[in-house]
Amino acid sequence: MIPKIKFGDLYKQLDEFVEDLESLDEDELVRIGIGSDGPASEYALVWEWGNVRQTKQGPKTVRGTNPDGSEVWLTIQAPFGYIRVNTPKYWQIVYLDMEKINFAKSGKEIDRQIRMASERITEGILAILRETVPVDDGQLRDSLRVFTEIEMAE
Secondary structure (H helix, E strand, C coil), X not given: CCCCCCHHHHHHHHHHHHHXXXXXXXXXXXXXXXXXXXXXXXXXXXXHXXXXXXXXXXXXXXXXXXXXXXXXXXXXXXXXXXXXXXXXXXXXXXXXXXXXXXXXXXXXHHHHHHHHHHHHHHHHHHHHHHHHXXXXXXXXXXXXXXXXXXXXXX
C-alpha cells in the first residue's frame, strides 16, 4: 500500500529548510549512495543496461530496452533491469522517511535528521536491490554496498 503523501506540506517544509541552510556556515558535504564492490562491479550494470558486445540472442537472453531507450539483449532474469523497475518503491521509502523530519527544529538538528533519514533511505533501497538483483552465484547481490563520500569545502 502506498501511503498518502502531503506533497504541499513536504515541499513547504523543504523550502523553509533550504532557507535555513543558506544561513549556515557548512564546511562539508556528505553524499550517501549504493555501489557494487569487488569482481561483480565489472558486470553490475549489464543486467540494467544490457551487453553492448552481444549482437544476437543468447541462451538466457531476451530483447530489452535500456534506460536511455536503446534496444539491447538483456538476461531473462531481469528483462527490464533490476534497478529502474523498483523506482516507485524507492520513492515510497524517501517520502516516508522525509515525512518523519521535524522541520520546526533548528538548522543543525534538521541537518542531523536529514543525514539519519538519508542513511535509512539508502539502507532501505539497498534491501530492495538485494531482494530483486538477478541471482547467479550471488556475487552481485553480495557486492552491493552503501558508500559515503565526504567532500570538504575549500
